[in-house]
Amino acid sequence: TTSAFKAAPLHLSMRQVADGRIRAAVINAGNANCATGAQGLADAETMATLTAERFGLEASEVFVNSTGIIGHRLPMDQIRDGIASVEPNADGGGDFAIAITTTDTHVKEAVASFENGGVIYHVGGCCKGAGMIHPNMATMLAFVTTDAPIAAEVLAPCLRWAVDRSLNMVTIDGDTSTNDSTLLLANGAAGGPPIDGSDAAAVEAFEGALLGVLESLAKMLASDGEGASKMIEMTVSGAASFADARDVARTVVKSPLVKAALNKGDPENWGRVLMAAGYAGVPFEQDLVRLWVGET
16 A cells, blocks of 8 residues: 555565565454554564464565454454464465455455466466555455466566556545555466566566456456445546556546446536546647547
């Protein structure tokens, strides 16, 4: 999240990921561990330590996050019991996707694959999110894994590129959360030669699969927003840059008046789309603007 009011686990995890090496993630739902002071940070550190002991890792290799209500201390007895109950060798991806949900109405998972050097690689992800959903990594918790042998220095720019075109484009209620984060892990389990910056084609193939997964998750988030009855998807073409297109799209889809018109199904109010685009801070030729709503 870009929020200045970050939850305790994020302060810890930002330090943990600094060296590009994370081997486990421990998440709790129902309590954000935010606005909890020094005790909140100590509790996040305890979560990392307990997880490391359970899996035979170093505490510094554990990513910690929480989601839920703000301003309440973690129920650490429940946290300890929960971590102790995890089977280290269990295939628990599906259980993980369920466990991180809060007000979500359904589980959100996606998968894609790509090929490099005759080897098929996979990218899989899950996320949660229904409230406090707005661009700039404020939407959700998202966790993505790949069995491709990609180093951290390649993963980081790929993740930023893909997130900017997917998760960071979702808006529902306009609120930027305190806990939102996305974690991408690569373990190289599928084998093959390392994918580094010198293999542009392999990196591009991975980026395509990663973007596909994150776009799928982003659309699930948008359609499952608290109180949402419709999902709006906007495409901007002809812009001078990606940044200009992004700013127009974000401005239009977060407009309360645009949402009201589309919720009502009112075709006469298409002008509200242009109204919102006009204050996005992006110059354009008014006489050249074309607007399509579906096939209309």
